[in-house]
Amino acid sequence: MSPQARLRAVSVPNPYFARAHPADASNPRTIPAAVNVRESAVTTLAARGQLDAAQVAAADRFRALWEAIGGAGASGIDPGRIVVDGGKAREPFNERQVNAGKELARCRVLLGVRGYQLVSLVAGEGHSLHEIAGKEKRARLVAADLLRMSLDDLAVLWRLATRRR
Known part of the structure; x- marks a missing residue:
């Protein structure tokens, strides 16, 4: 695949937009940007x-929480362990990491084991549905449906969207 096929032009909020001045050509609200759609499985979907704006926002928030605690490796860290081999001691958890861990625990209760594992693999670790579900089309479709439902639940939890009917 060519590099041009991986990039897509989108309009993003202008970080330099000044609210005190009217929006015009010199002070635009949005600016064009190129996004690499292969950056993560969420951006590809x-x-x-296959994902709406609320689902993407929920996945981005989950990813930020996941990265705050250090990904999958954070669950096995014992900050109170004694370093015996002369290696570098780990820093204790900070307040941001503890809060992220509590929020992810809420997510796990809401989504259940399967939903949480799927969201953590796709949004947290960046795996594609092909890597998770394999080559069978039905398994990929079921995984995509579960991912969308889980992201909808997270969007409602974080008030990013209202529940659909």
């Missing part, structure tokens, strides 16, 4: 139209 969103670029294909």
Whole structure:
């Protein structure tokens, strides 16, 4: 695949937009940007139209929480262990990491084991549905449906969207 096929032009909020001045050509609200759709599985699914804006926002928030605690390796860290081999001691958890861990625990209770594992693999670790579900189309479709439902639940939990009917 060519590098041009991986990039997609999108409009993003202008970080330099001044609210004190009217929006015009010199002070635009949004600016064009190129997004690599292969950056993560979430951006790929969103670029294909399989995820809506609330689901993408929920996945991004989950990813931020996941990265705050250090990904999958944070669950096995014992901050109170004694370093015997002369290696570098780990820093204790900070307040941000503890809060992220509590929020992820809420997510796990809400989503259940399967939903949480799928969201953590896709949004947290960046695995594609092909890597998770394999080559069988039905398994990928079921995984995509479970991912969308889980992200909808997270969007409602974080008030990013209202529940659909």
